[in-house]
Amino acid sequence: MLHVAVVGSGPSGVYTAQSLVQQDRVPVRVDVLDRLPCPYGLVRYGVAPDHEKIKSLQNNLRAVLQDERVRFLGAVEVGPGGIAPEELLRWYDAVVYCVGAATDRHLGVPGEDLAGSWSATEFVSWYSAHPDAHWNGALSAARSAVVIGVGNVAVDVTRILARGADELTGTDMPGTALDALAASQVRDVYMVGRRGPSQAKFTTKELRELGALPDAEVVVDPAELALDPQYTDPSGLPAVNRRNIEALRAFAERAPQGRERRIHLRFFLRPDELVGEAGRVRAVRFERTAPDGRGGVTGTGAYEEIEAQLVLRSVGYRGVPLHGLPFDERGGTVPHSAGRVLRDGVPSRGEYVAGWIKRGPTGVIGTNRPCAKETAGSLIEDAPRLVAPDDAAGRPDPLDGLRAAGLRPVPWSGWQAIERAEAALGASLGRGPVKIGDWGALLAAGRGESPA
Numbered sequence: 001m002l003h004v005a006v007v008g009s010g011p012s013g014v015y016t017a018q019s020l021v022q023q024d025r026v027p028v029r030v031d032v033l034d035r036l037p038c039p040y041g042l043v044r045y046g047v048a049p050d051h052e053k054i055k056s057l058q059n060n061l062r063a064v065l066q067d068e069r070v071r072f073l074g075a076v077e078v079g080p081g082g083i084a085p086e087e088l089l090r091w092y093d094a095v096v097y098c099v100g101a102a103t104d105r106h107l108g109v110p111g112e113d114l115a116g117s118w119s120a121t122e123f124v125s126w127y128s129a130h131p132d133a134h135w136n137g138a139l140s141a142a143r144s145a146v147v148i149g150v151g152n153v154a155v156d157v158t159r160i161l162a163r164g165a166d167e168l169t170g171t172d173m174p175g176t177a178l179d180a181l182a183a184s185q186v187r188d189v190y191m192v193g194r195r196g197p198s199q200a201k202f203t204t205k206e207l208r209e210l211g212a213l214p215d216a217e218v219v220v221d222p223a224e225l226a227l228d229p230q231y232t233d234p235s236g237l238p239a240v241n242r243r244n245i246e247a248l249r250a251f252a253e254r255a256p257q258g259r260e261r262r263i264h265l266r267f268f269l270r271p272d273e274l275v276g277e278a279g280r281v282r283a284v285r286f287e288r289t290a291p292d293g294r295g296g297v298t299g300t301g302a303y304e305e306i307e308a309q310l311v312l313r314s315v316g317y318r319g320v321p322l323h324g325l326p327f328d329e330r331g332g333t334v335p336h337s338a339g340r341v342l343r344d345g346v347p348s349r350g351e352y353v354a355g356w357i358k359r360g361p362t363g364v365i366g367t368n369r370p371c372a373k374e375t376a377g378s379l380i381e382d383a384p385r386l387v388a389p390d391d392a393a394g395r396p397d398p399l400d401g402l403r404a405a406g407l408r409p410v411p412w413s414g415w416q417a418i419e420r421a422e423a424a425l426g427a428s429l430g431r432g433p434v435k436i437g438d439w440g441a442l443l444a445a446g447r448g449e450s451p452a
């Protein structure tokens with residue numbers, strides 16, 4: 001019996017566990033470890049709360065984590081302050097790192113650190129009740145917000161800013177976030193791309209959703225869209241970009257609706273500086289760009305300022321090095337071959353990667369399935385070299401090792417207790433389940449203790 005640790009319980013970790021137990025060549029047991037007491041990674045802490053359909057993927061992930069060959073162990077940190085990778089390899093035959101891309105990319109322009117400038121991931125973590133979130137919710141002081149980037153995360157944060165709090169009470173968003181959104185004075189949200197509309201990274205369903213919000217309208221300038229030659233002739237574009245152009249054209253043809261909030265979609269503007277006043281962001285200065293004919297843009301030397309008291313930088317995630325594992329700084333990933341971790345170009349015995357830490361932060365949740373399958377396939381192929389013959393029986397349970405190392409893992413039953421606590425919290429507020437975002441309260445619920 002092969003005993004595998006999967007580090008990370010987001011989609012890539014759970015799909016890896018699923019691929020491992022569903023193959024029939026080698027009997028496998030899998031422990032899915034997570035530094036948080038709650039499973040599901042970005043499905044719980046990244047998918048927007050008003051995207052209930054995508055959120056319901058949790059049910060598929062749950063079924064895997066409840067499989068009798070799979071064991072969830074939350075509150076297990078791997079790395080400094082927790083368990084070192086080499087220690088894990090003493091307890092398990094193989095370890096698959098599915099730790100995602102835990103931080104955000106930087107813009108590298110002056111003013112990025114001014115008060116009022118946040119990464120979109122900080123905003124997302126806050127409204128998703130991530131226990132590490134440290135956003136102060138300053139929405140009541142902002143009338144105008146700039147979101148830099150035109151990917152799906154940018155669309156998510158733009159949509160949340162443009163929705164009224166009453167539209168979100170049916171979600172599991174924490175009360176603090178709902179109250180802050182209710183007090184929000186933000187009326188204009190500018191979502192800004194440095195390239196043209198035909199190169200935007202968002203997907204059409206998400207884009208169209210912006211045009212279907214009850215209290216907000218989308219504003220686009222047809223003349224700005226037309227700076228992109230492929231806006232005029234989208235025939236050579238991949239289907240998703242062509243559909244995006246159709247959706248933008250439909251927005252451009254709409255008459256103004258006089259709604260309470262406006263979402264301005266802007267293109268060909270490259271961030272040059274976040275302009276401050278008394279230490280707070282006041283505006284974003286952009287350089288106007290022009291298509292270079294090769295899918296990129298060049299600066300034109302013309303500048304434009306957009307007033308904003310809140311800036312959300314949504315320019316992509318980035319993987320962080322895991323102490324004890326090799327790391328490719330350029331791509332923010334762990335070097336690998338078909339999921340086998342490479343140390344100095346050579347596959348390292350028993351170490352694997354899947355998901356964003358393997359291939360970078362791109363693709364939708366489903367992209368993780370084939371990615372996880374490839375890694376699990378490599379691991380199963382290596383199985384004869386992973387289990388020492390005298391190891392097969394009578395080996396201590398790694399859980400004993402984790403406890404001996406001073407950790408107190410939260411088991412699946414502990415996670416179920418957290419779910420009950422969230423349902424009880426919601427019921428006390430007259431809502432459905434409401435997420436708990438406090439480390440102490442999560443751990444107390446997960447370990448069956450009263451909160452400190």
Ligand code: NAP
Pocket residue numbers: 106107148149150151152153154156193194195199200201202206270271314315316317361362363364
């Ligand atoms: P993304 O799709 O890579 O988009 C990043 C955006 O930031 C792009 O518009 C990019 O422009 C821009 N950008 C990068 N560096 C910049 C700079 N220095 N200055 C200005 N703009 C810059 O990343 P994401 O939005 O974080 O999404 C990550 C992944 O999660 C994607 O695969 C996404 O589809 C997925 N996701 C999906 C959903 C959903 O399905 N509903 C929701 C959220 C996230 P360039 O193209 O010019 O580089």
